[in-house]
Amino acid sequence: MIGQPLPRLEDRRLVTGNGRYTDDIDVPGQAYAAFLRSPHAHARIVSIDIGAALAAPGVIAVLTGADYLADGFQGMQHVPMPLDAIDPTAPAFRDALHVPAYSRLHLPLPVDNVRHVGEAVAMVVADTAARARDAAEMIMVDYDVLDAVVRADDALTPGAPQLYDDAPGNLCFEVQLGDRAAAQRLFADAHLVVRRDFHNSRVVNCQMEPRAAIGVYDPAEGSYTLISGSQGAVRQKMSLVGALRAPADKVRVICPDVGGGFGPRSSVNVEQLAVVWAARRCGRAVKWTSDRSEAFLADYQGRDAVLRAAMAFDAEGRILATDHEWLGNVGAHTVSYVPMSNGTRIMTTVYHVPVAAVHIRAALSNTAPTAPYRGAGRPEAHHMMERLLDLAAHRLGIDRVEIRRRNMVPRSRLPYRSAMGLTYDSGDFIGNMERVLELADWDGFAARRAASAARGKLRGIGLANYVEAPVGAPRERIEMRVLAEGVVDLVSGTQTQGQGHATTFAQVVAAQLGVPPESVRLRTGDTAFVSVGGGTHSDRSMRLGGTLIVQNAAHVVGQGKAALADLLGVDVATVRFEDGTFIAGDTRLGLFELAARLESTGKPPLASDAEFNGRMAAHPTGAAVMELEIDPDTGEVELLHYASVDDVGQPINPLIVEGQVHGGLAQGIGQALSEGYYVDRDSGQVMSGSYMDYGVPRAGRVPPVSLVFAEDPTAGNPLRVKGGGESGITPATAVIFNALADALGEDAPEELEMPATPAVIWNAIHRESHAHE
Structure with missing residues (x-):
């Protein structure tokens, strides 16, 4: 079964509307939450008047950060500093300059200042979602507006x-x-030094x-449950x-189906903590579902780095x-x-x-917090x-491919330890590049460029x-x-958000135990039976989970042999x-x-x-x-073809x-060409708070793809x-x-x-045309 493009076992359930996402779940007697969010990027909270909201129809409670602290709770510790990539017993950045790494507990509702547009300020719990939203609009907050800073370089x-x-x-x-x-020292004697600033x-x-x-x-058990x-x-x-x-055995988290994660859903968000606390306060379950406007303001976001590069x-x-x-740019919370x-x-x-060498700094700013993004x-x-x-x-007059050939780590040098301490045990880097050039017909590009020029278009590769x-x-x-x-029952600490774990994990079990993949039942996402697990991110699920499946299967086979020998009285x-x-x-x-x-x-x-x-x-x-291809009259970009050679190791399911x-x-196309999240530099106001002005790429934007899987085997896992x-x-x-620069x-x-x-x-075209006048 390993290496077979098996259609996903979970798809029929999901595409026929039988998925079970958080908003599909209702708890008997549940109430509904809504949040009043800050209109300011930075302001001191002078007072919060909840009187009108509390008197509104159907309202059960109106809660603030002061109420949360009065109940004896504290903020969330996100543990922002990761463990080292090589030594997981040590932090990634253990030798900070000037100051220790800053980490601050994150309250579900602030008690002093708001620090980004969209930060939750107060929470309303009501008998319907509509009433909760209406009442949230009635809360009156007196703000003392403060100066804001939204760019990392400005913040420092x-x-x-x-x-x-x-x-x-x-x-x-x-x-x-x-x-x-x-x-x-090497820079001082170099033939060429290239410097560029990049804002990712x-x-x-x-x-x-x-x-x-x-x-x-x-209340009888004194236990909390979060479904999210x-x-x-x-x-x-x-x-x-x-x-x-709370004691660990008094907290349960249930994760049902998830419609996408990409990194930011690894960390707890304030609303998740708030509804659990509110359930205790109100004596009934509390449910909240975000709308897209809230998501653009309050969800953890990705990227946002200034890279000043020199080579x-x-x-x-x-x-x-x-x-x-x-x-x-860390944003408002660590x-x-x-x-x-x-x-x-x-x-x-x-x-x-x-x-x-690299000098690294992390800055707070009056923006939504950033988190790992794919x-x-x-x-x-x-x-x-x-x-x-x-x-x-370009500056040396060397072909773009040739400069890469001269600098790539050849396979003969593996295992290779990089200047940043990583050891590459496998990978035919040069071979992959040569193969993708052939796949993309790199040598035939000049003729295609000429054909585009004849139509008044700028073509780049x-x-x-x-x-x-x-x-x-x-x-x-x-x-x-x-x-x-x-049934082979499998419990895993990983958590699918669309990666197809129910299929790929079943294929590994099927290969090891000789059973149909349909007989494998994967259970995840409930700490009632998942005791340990790091979740799904960083390409870790199959590396770690697959290795453990192989080990478990070997143990089960050994147990089975011993059991049958015992039943039959044989060696x-x-x-x-x-x-x-x-x-x-x-x-x-x-079996x-x-x-x-x-x-x-x-x-x-x-x-x-x-x-x-x-x-x-x-x-x-x-x-x-x-x-x-670029239309110089409009600046519109048409992506014509993408070719890729990818060594992902042994693909469990190539499909x-x-x-x-x-x-x-x-x-990547979205970030490169259309997904512009704009925040006013002076006020901190978000200028792209909906899909009307944030350009997520549609399917038609993705070009034809030629994809080949290669494998230079690693010995790091079975x-x-x-x-x-x-x-x-x-x-x-x-x-x-690189293709845009080649065209322009x-x-x-x-x-x-x-x-x-x-x-x-x-x-850019207009500027260049005037520069040459």
Whole structure:
């Protein structure tokens, strides 16, 4: 079954309307919540008048942050600092300069200041959702409006408005990695130094399912239950345990079907904590469902980094050193520093960089908090590297492909340790690039460009290579039980949000135990039976979960052999297991038949639990080519063809992996060309708060895709899995911007703004045309 493009087992249920998402769930007697949200980016809360709202029809309670603290609770600890990519016993940035890494508890409702537009200020609980919304409009808040700062570089400027008294200068942390002194020496003697600033723009997490949450409190047990879609129930539970100061066995989190996660749903959001608290306050379950306007203001967002990049080359175009600055916009609350950790670790990508240095800073700002978003730092790093290579090739008069050949890590040098400390154990980087050039007909591009020029169009082609370093939570658990009724019951700490786990996990079980994949039942998303699990992110589910399935299956087979030997009174060494059947002499018992025999005789069942703690390194890699055409009269971009060679390791289900590549590419296209989240620099007001003015790409924007899977095997796990969830997005913005630059010409002194909307491109063409007059 491994390697077979099996149609997803869960799809019939989902596409026929039988999915069960949070908003589909109703708890008897539930009430409904609505939130009053701040119209200001930064303001002191002088007073909150809840009188009119409390007297409104159907209103059960109107709650504020002061009420929450009065009940003895505290804010959520997001633990923004990730564990190191190599040593999971240590933090990623252990040697901060000047200040320790800043981390602040996140209250569900503020008690002093509001710090971004859309921050929840008060909560209304009523007998209907409409009444709750109406009453929320009646709350009167007296604000003392303060100056706001929304850009990370502005936030760190002396004299900038301060978000918190205990975070001087809005600085969360500052770290210097690599040998900067050595890099500067190489820069001084370099033949060419290329410098560019890149603003990797902020994006909204536009998952299909809006966020929703249901809080339940049982006064008899003193227990809390949260029902809410997320990327992992265990992490959500631990955040609630800390905030509610509750024993772990008194908090349960249930995650039903989830309509998209992409990173921001890993962390607990304030509304999830608020409804659980409100359920205790009100004595009944409380349900909340976001609308899209709330989502654009209050959901955790992605990206938003200023990258000041510098790379030194010799006369032959070989990289001597890099010396970068990475400035991340954390937003108003310290949710996550993961993108900065991931991005700087993978910074040298597939190229041999003898010396690398990076100065990293994280800044608070009056914007919605940022969190890991698909790729989480890796697309940002690759965008910077691949653009610098194209610029250097142009200035040195070297072909874009050739400058990459001269700098890529050859397979003969594996295992290769990068200047940032990662060790690549496998990956035919050069071979992947050569293969994608052939797949894209790179050599035939000149004729196609001429044909476009004859029609008055500007045609460009771009190339980008990539490698990933999946990390994520370093702990996972899989429990396996073989049931007499013909089911292999699997409990996993991972959590699907559309990745097809019910299918791919079943394929691995089927391959190991010789059973039909339809007989495998995957259970996730409920801490009543999921005790350990890191959730789904960072290409970790199949690497870790698949490895544990293989281990459990081997234990189950061993148990089965011993059980049959005991039943027959024979030596266990004489028992074989083939294609789902135990064989001893003339006796043949299928896996489920043996399970039934053991159950009927009161013997222990076939069962195994396995847990992993640590790092299981893997490095998905590949290469991509994008071809596009620009209409110079309008600035409109038409994506013509995308070619990709992706080494995701052994694909468990190529059909699902291909879908992952398409989805990641679509997200990269959106960020590159249309998803502009605009916040007024002076007031902090959000200027793109709906789909009317935020350009999520439609299906027609995605070009024809030629996709080939390659595999240079890794020995890091028994299934040879590397990961495919981020292979579409990691090179996407880089390859698109390289193609845009090729179409427009590399002589522009500055980078195109991201997203490169038609207006941005038209202005670039117009500026260049005037510059040459």
